[in-house]
Amino acid sequence: MYLLGLSLIILALKYFEIGPVAQWSWWWVMAPFGATALWWAWADSSGYTKRKAVEKMEQRKKDRIEKHKEALGMKPRKPR
Structure with missing residues (x-):
């Protein structure tokens, strides 16, 4: 859940163009969502x-x- 929260915060910072996150590529902004999905898949399968x-x-x-x-x-x- 913490990873999802972090992902949402980063997404909001990018969307509203706040701080240095505004300059990041969308790939870096969306990467934590992929990591969250991988974590959930591992947690359920294990x-x-x-x-x-x-x-x-x-x-x-x-x-x-x-x-x-x-x-x-x-x-x-x-x-x-």
Whole structure:
């Protein structure tokens, strides 16, 4: 997402002719969009995106379990 944000900022700077970016070739301005597409393709094909989603779900599950234990007055166990 950071690469896409950077791409959009550079595009806006080129379009509105702000700063040194106004002098850049359109190829340099559009290159970060290509890099963003390559990143997304790699992340999806390698399973990186799915792995991060599963890690986030597992953390939410652990947090929810700990919250319920605290509400019941049980002390959470120390991590092993």
